[in-house]
Structures are given as C-alpha cells and as structure tokens.
Amino acid sequence: MKTISIIIPAYREEQNIPIIFETLRKILSSLSDKYDSEIIFVNDWSIDKTWDEILKLCKKNDNVKWLNLSRNFWHQQALTAGYMKASGDLIISMDADMQDPPILILKMIKKWEKWFEVVYARRIKRHDRFLKKYTAIAYYKLLANFSDTKIPRDVWDFRLIDKKVLKAFKKLKEKDRYIRWIFAWMWFKTTFVDYERPERFLWETSYTWRKMIKLAMDWILNFSTFPLKIWAIIGFFIIILSNIFFLYITYDFFINWADYPLYKWINVVLLWFMWLLFIFLWILWEYIWRIYNETRERPLYIISEKVNFK
Numbered sequence: 001m002k003t004i005s006i007i008i009p010a011y012r013e014e015q016n017i018p019i020i021f022e023t024l025r026k027i028l029s030s031l032s033d034k035y036d037s038e039i040i041f042v043n044d045w046s047i048d049k050t051w052d053e054i055l056k057l058c059k060k061n062d063n064v065k066w067l068n069l070s071r072n073f074w075h076q077q078a079l080t081a082g083y084m085k086a087s088g089d090l091i092i093s094m095d096a097d098m099q100d101p102p103i104l105i106l107k108m109i110k111k112w113e114k115w116f117e118v119v120y121a122r123r124i125k126r127h128d129r130f131l132k133k134y135t136a137i138a139y140y141k142l143l144a145n146f147s148d149t150k151i152p153r154d155v156w157d158f159r160l161i162d163k164k165v166l167k168a169f170k171k172l173k174e175k176d177r178y179i180r181w182i183f184a185w186m187w188f189k190t191t192f193v194d195y196e197r198p199e200r201f202l203w204e205t206s207y208t209w210r211k212m213i214k215l216a217m218d219w220i221l222n223f224s225t226f227p228l229k230i231w232a233i234i235g236f237f238i239i240i241l242s243n244i245f246f247l248y249i250t251y252d253f254f255i256n257w258a259d260y261p262l263y264k265w266i267n268v269v270l271l272w273f274m275w276l277l278f279i280f281l282w283i284l285w286e287y288i289w290r291i292y293n294e295t296r297e298r299p300l301y302i303i304s305e306k307v308n309f310k
C-alpha cells in the first residue's frame with residue numbers, strides 16, 4: 001500500500017474545513033483499495049473557529065493530522081511546515097477554500113502512477129475578481145520575463161509531488177521562499193492537468209495587498225538578477241549621453257568658436273563620474289548577489305535517478 005499525504009494550509013477557513021474534508025474523504029475512500037492516506041491541516045494561526053473544526057476532525061479520524069503555527073506565518077511558510085511533516089509516497093498540497101477542486105486529485109494521481117514526479121494543476125481560466133485577475137496575469141508576464149529560472153505558467157500551489165521530490169525540497173533552506181519557484185527550479189519529471197479555477201467558495205481572499213507585494217518582491221529577488229543589471233543599463237546609457245554632450249561642446253568650441261563657460265565643461269565631468277558610479281554600483285551588486293547566492297546554500301544540482309550505485 002502506498003500512502004497519499006494531503007497538505008492544507010488554513011487561515012480563517014472555519015466554514016471551508018468541514019466541506020473540504022468531506023469532499024476529500026469521499027475521494028480518498030474511492031482510492032482506499034490501493035492507497036492509505038493522511039490529511040495534514042496546517043492552521044496558520046487563525047483566530048476563528050478553524051482550530052475547533054480541525055480538532056473535531058482529528059478526534060474522529062486518525063488519518064487527519066493537525067499542525068498549529070505559533071503565529072500567522074503566511075501561506076508559504078504554512079505549506080512548508082506541512083511538507084516537512086508529510087510522510088506519504090506522494091504529497092498533494094492544496095488550498096482549503098475549494099478553489100483547488102479536490103476531484104482533480106484523481107487525475108493527478110493517474111499521472112503519478114504512470115511516470116511523473118511533479119504534477120501541477122494548471123488554471124486555464126480564472127473566475128477571480130477583475131483586479132486580482134489582471135494583477136495576477138501581470139505578475140506572471142513580468143516575472144517570466146525577468147526570472148532566470150524557467151517557470152511553468154498559470155500554476156499555483158496545487159500540486160502533487162513524489163516523495164523523492166520532497167526529499168530534495170527539504171534540502172533547500174532558503175528563508176524568503178516562494179515555494180512554487182523552488183519546485184520550478186528543481187523541475188523533475190513534470191506534467192500538468194488543466195482546470196478552470198472557480199471563485200473562492202466562502203469568505204474573502206486572505207491574501208492582502210501587502211502580502212502580495214511581499215510575494216512579488218520575493219519572486220523577483222530570489223529568481224532574477226534584473227534589479228542588478230538595470231544599474232548597468234543606466235550606467236551605459238549615461239556613458240553615451242555624456243560623450244555625445246562632450247563631443248558636441250568640443251565641436252562647438254573649436255569649430256564655431258562658441259564661448260563655453262566653465263560650468264558646462266564641469267557638467268561633462270560630472271556625467272562621467274556619474275556613470276562610473278553606476279557601473280561601480282552594478283559591480284557591487286554583482287558581488288552582493290554572489291554573497292547572497294552562497295548564503296542561501298542551494299544544492300548545485302539535484303540527482304533524480306541513480307543506477308548501479310551502492
């Protein structure tokens with residue numbers, strides 16, 4: 001018997017918990033001839049009744065497990081906490097709010113049974129509200145362009161991973177993490193199942209603007225060197241500008257005998273210093289980037305198969 005672990009981070013989901021559990025229970029019992037299962041709820045310090053709801057389920061079912069975080073650490077950390085405790089052969093992470101239709105699990109497991117190690121649920125259509133929808137699309141576009149890691153589009157944290165992938169994941173110790181990108185970086189044998197993302201079932205989204213901006217920053221800073229390179233671009237632009245300016249006034253001075261006061265010449269000198277500064281900034285940033293890279297201690301590579309090795 002193989003075991004399925006399901007990880008569900010929950011923040012203020014008191015109404016959703018019984019619903020998602022009931023749905024999952026039905027789906028998992030249809031698989032029970034082949035699979036054992038555990039459902040891990042990670043309560044991200046909700047102050048409503050989420051706590052009681054999960055406890056109630058734990059009392060009735062031994063395969064429901066519960067982690068309670070000591071404060072609100074946010075979704076990504078809650079998810080990490082769940083991953084660290086998952087013990088199954090395949091691990092599925094999903095939201096508590098039914099926006100990740102549990103029925104898809106069946107399709108995902110089929111793919112895993114075939115061969116794949118990472119199965120993403122990919123949204124082909126969104127029913128989110130206008131602003132959220134378009135900011136999300138803009139994020140993807142922006143980040144896909146600027147990131148150094150290839151990232152699959154339109155996937156969020158609804159995914160199935162093999163325990164082998166989980167083992168590799170545990171080795172990545174970076175702090176400001178954006179899990180989706182970590183999985184993208186590791187890659188493995190990846191595939192997708194498509195679905196239409198429904199609207200949030202009950203309650204408002206708990207991702208506030210502040211959280212979304214923090215996430216976007218983490219995305220950019222963890223996976224892109226663009227913010228460093230931009231200084232170099234500005235620097236080179238000023239080099240060209242200052243030299244055009246310099247050539248122009250030299251020409252004017254020698255050919256047209258125009259009279260140039262000292263401050264105009266000083267402007268050129270200032271511009272020269274400016275680009276030096278920008279280039280220097282860029283070099284400095286490159287060093288910082290490397291220091292950052294060293295400290296986050298990512299493995300240099302991850303081996304996915306070994307044959308004939310002891």
Ligand code: UDP
Nearest residue numbers: 009010011044074075078095096205206207
């Ligand atoms: N969540 C969490 N901690 C938070 C915010 C959200 O654990 O601080 C959980 C939430 O309960 C849900 C998932 O993360 O299961 C996704 O949150 P939400 O549905 O608000 O995000 P959206 O679907 O709008 O991206």
Ligand code: MG
Nearest residue numbers: 095097099200
């Ligand atoms: Mg949601």
